[in-house]
Amino acid sequence: MTSPAAPAVEKVISRAWGTPHSHTLAEYRKRGGYEALKKALEMAPQAVLEEVKKSNLRGRGGAGFPTGMKWSFVPKDSPKPKYLAVNGDESEPGTFKDRYILEEDPHLMLEGIAIAAWALDVHTCYVYLRGEFKFAAQRLQAAIDEAYREGIFGKKMLGKDFELNVWLVRGAGAYICGEETALLESLEGKKGWPRLKPPFPAVVGLFGCPTVVNNVETLASVPPIFQRGADWYAKLGTEKSGGTRLICLSGSVNRPGVYEISMATTLRQLIEDPDLGGGMPAGRKVKAVIPGGSSAPVLAADELDVALEFEALKVKQTMAGSGGVIVMDDRTCMVRSLWRVARFYAEESCGQCTPCREGTPWQTRLLRKIEEGRGEPEDLEMLLNVATSIAPYPPIGLGTTICALGDAAALPVHSFVARFRAEFEAHIHEKRCPFGDRPWGHFGDWA
Amino acid sequence: MAEPLFTPEQQKTFDTELAEILTHYPPDRKSAAMLPAVRLLQSLKGWCPPEGLTLVAERLGVTKERAYEVASFYVMYHLKKPGKYVVDVCTNLSCSLRGAESLLGYLEDKLGVHAGESTEQWTLRETECLASCGTAPCLQINEDHFENLTSREKVDAVFAKLK
Numbered sequence: 001m002t003s004p005a006a007p008a009v010e011k012v013i014s015r016a017w018g019t020p021h022s023h024t025l026a027e028y029r030k031r032g033g034y035e036a037l038k039k040a041l042e043m044a045p046q047a048v049l050e051e052v053k054k055s056n057l058r059g060r061g062g063a064g065f066p067t068g069m070k071w072s073f074v075p076k077d078s079p080k081p082k083y084l085a086v087n088g089d090e091s092e093p094g095t096f097k098d099r100y101i102l103e104e105d106p107h108l109m110l111e112g113i114a115i116a117a118w119a120l121d122v123h124t125c126y127v128y129l130r131g132e133f134k135f136a137a138q139r140l141q142a143a144i145d146e147a148y149r150e151g152i153f154g155k156k157m158l159g160k161d162f163e164l165n166v167w168l169v170r171g172a173g174a175y176i177c178g179e180e181t182a183l184l185e186s187l188e189g190k191k192g193w194p195r196l197k198p199p200f201p202a203v204v205g206l207f208g209c210p211t212v213v214n215n216v217e218t219l220a221s222v223p224p225i226f227q228r229g230a231d232w233y234a235k236l237g238t239e240k241s242g243g244t245r246l247i248c249l250s251g252s253v254n255r256p257g258v259y260e261i262s263m264a265t266t267l268r269q270l271i272e273d274p275d276l277g278g279g280m281p282a283g284r285k286v287k288a289v290i291p292g293g294s295s296a297p298v299l300a301a302d303e304l305d306v307a308l309e310f311e312a313l314k315v316k317q318t319m320a321g322s323g324g325v326i327v328m329d330d331r332t333c334m335v336r337s338l339w340r341v342a343r344f345y346a347e348e349s350c351g352q353c354t355p356c357r358e359g360t361p362w363q364t365r366l367l368r369k370i371e372e373g374r375g376e377p378e379d380l381e382m383l384l385n386v387a388t389s390i391a392p393y394p395p396i397g398l399g400t401t402i403c404a405l406g407d408a409a410a411l412p413v414h415s416f417v418a419r420f421r422a423e424f425e426a427h428i429h430e431k432r433c434p435f436g437d438r439p440w441g442h443f444g445d446w447a
Numbered sequence: 448m449a450e451p452l453f454t455p456e457q458q459k460t461f462d463t464e465l466a467e468i469l470t471h472y473p474p475d476r477k478s479a480a481m482l483p484a485v486r487l488l489q490s491l492k493g494w495c496p497p498e499g500l501t502l503v504a505e506r507l508g509v510t511k512e513r514a515y516e517v518a519s520f521y522v523m524y525h526l527k528k529p530g531k532y533v534v535d536v537c538t539n540l541s542c543s544l545r546g547a548e549s550l551l552g553y554l555e556d557k558l559g560v561h562a563g564e565s566t567e568q569w570t571l572r573e574t575e576c577l578a579s580c581g582t583a584p585c586l587q588i589n590e591d592h593f594e595n596l597t598s599r600e601k602v603d604a605v606f607a608k609l610k
């Protein structure tokens with residue numbers, strides 16, 4: 001077992017959070033804001049791109065794709081305009097970090113947008129924000145307005161002959177619009193139906209033009225790379241993943257919240273470190289942890305000595321995903337938990353592919369049946385069959401559908417049943433939920 | 448004659464704001480403004496009446512079926528007039544782990560309306576993760592978020608202000 005103290009790391013994304021007026025341009029400038037952009041503008045666009053590659057920055061939206069590499073897929077000689085689309089849809093259950101970036105330090109992301117635009121020869125950027133984010137939208141729009149007033153956005157970027165327009169677009173409540181091609185459809189004014197890939201957005205994206213889609217945190221990670229250098233940034237991280245990472249900790253733990261951590265931090269350290277999760281509530285033990293948003297395969301209590309880093313989690317057949325760590329304790333019913341997760345994906349399926357459209361509600365019905373004590377012995381195999389026909393597991397990424405929502409719906413089923421099969425069987429044999437009418441741990445008045 | 452969709456003042460707001468929104472898109476891509484245009488309609492009317500969607504479609508140069516298709520895809524657009532307050536309670540995993548189902552039950556009793564139903568005053572719904580999992584349980588009333596609803600008193604305090 002490793003010690004509960006997490007490795008120390010310098011905060012680069014969240015360092016201003018909670019300080020007075022952290023969201024304003026004036027305060028951002030006092031922290032050295034937009035100095036990184038100045039440096040980048042003195043470099044050739046290609047050199048900027050190389051620097052991002054060297055930093056080992058990987059996408060924070062879910063897939064962990066290397067950012068510099070993604071940028072390099074944009075064709076240089078295309079006569080069409082190029083676009084940057086920022087993914088601020090933040091709807092993966094258990095994820096709530098981008099929201100804090102936008103509320104506490106929106107200029108950090110806006111500076112990242114400006115640097116990316118210079119590197120990619122982009123003159124129009126759309127920031128697609130989850131529709132429910134009212135406060136974040138207000139803060140972000142105010143910051144965009146400041147950037148226009150101060151000559152950062154608009155016709156000339158810091159006096160240079162380079163035009164950049166940044167528009168905020170608010171979604172309207174659809175998880176699927178976080179998937180990058182559904183996001184582009186939504187930006188085009190349509191319902192969010194994911195597109196078949198290839199072609200990838202970098203080649204055929206918004207309005208048929210080359211488009212880079214990046215997550216809010218990914219872009220907020222760009223200015224520090226230019227402030228302090230790509231080597232410094234790469235060294236903050238692990239061998240294959242540069243920088244620090246925001247982790248969203250929720251569920252049954254003493255100190256839920258967003259924490260900026262070193263990617264060498266293990267799940268156990270995240271939960272137990274007194275400055276991070278602060279341990280489990282009195283009298284409760286960890287039963288299961290979802291490490292990267294509700295679509296990431298679940299881990300059991302004896303699998304927590306794993307670093308919260310893309311490669312390390314992949315070895316465990318799960319994923320770092322969106323950084324949403326959800327802790328379940330020994331008072332929690334696994335069937336009930338999985339049912340709630342399965343219902344989410346059934347609700348949010350766009351209905352385009354048969355395995356996802358038909359399979360996700362089927363999974364949900366079977367789980368409800370088992371949870372309510374009406375399950376038959378063959379229902380468990382049927383459940384696994386349905387999940388397998390959407391996406392087999394392991395490994396991750398074998399889904400049969402247009403987009404990865406199918407995988408996201410099937411992976412929890414496979415991983416919960418693999419680790420907690422006895423609990424599913426107990427529901428079926430006892431013809432009731434062993435937790436009775438208290439399937440959740442609960443806190444406060446709701447305990 | 449049927450009542451006009453907008454008051455003259457609302458019509459002016461709609462026209463000016465839509466014109467501004469359209470400057471964000473390439474001139475030949477007007478239909479891309481569908482989401483903001485429907486949002487604008489709903490902010491003026493409180494919901495998306497069919498005549499309103501027809502107007503949006505006309506202005507963006509698409510069929511009214513297309514406007515309806517979009518409006519019906521996204522849960523934040525109301526195709527039926529909702530109660531004065533739309534109360535969305537998150538019951539996704541992180542919130543359920545901290546009592547969201549009990550919170551929802553408390554609200555059903557308190558407001559006298561079942562989840563999924565509406566009265567003149569209240570529309571009560573279960574909703575999916577609102578990105579407040581670290582401050583669970585949480586709910587949203589119209590577009591405002593309320594977090595850390597760990598006790599009945601805290602819930603009562605939120606609702607005491609609503610008339």
Ligand SMILES: Cc1cc2nc3c(=O)[nH]c(=O)nc-3n(C[C@H](O)[C@H](O)[C@H](O)COP(=O)(O)O)c2cc1C
Pocket residue numbers: 058059060061062063064065067070087088089090091092175176177178179180181213214215216218219403404405408
């Ligand atoms: C169903 C689904 C939902 C997604 N939701 C989000 C989201 O809310 N936010 C996000 O940044 N990425 C989301 N993604 C990942 C995006 O498709 C895309 O990989 C990401 O925005 C790329 O940015 P990055 O390279 O900076 O990570 C989702 C993917 C899928 C399949």
Ligand code: SF4
Pocket residue numbers: 176193194348349350351352353354356357401402403404405406
């Ligand atoms: S996998 Fe599901 S959400 Fe994705 S395109 Fe197919 S039906 Fe739609």
Ligand code: FES
Pocket residue numbers: 093094095537538539540541542543575576577578579580583585
């Ligand atoms: S699970 Fe309720 S806000 Fe995320």
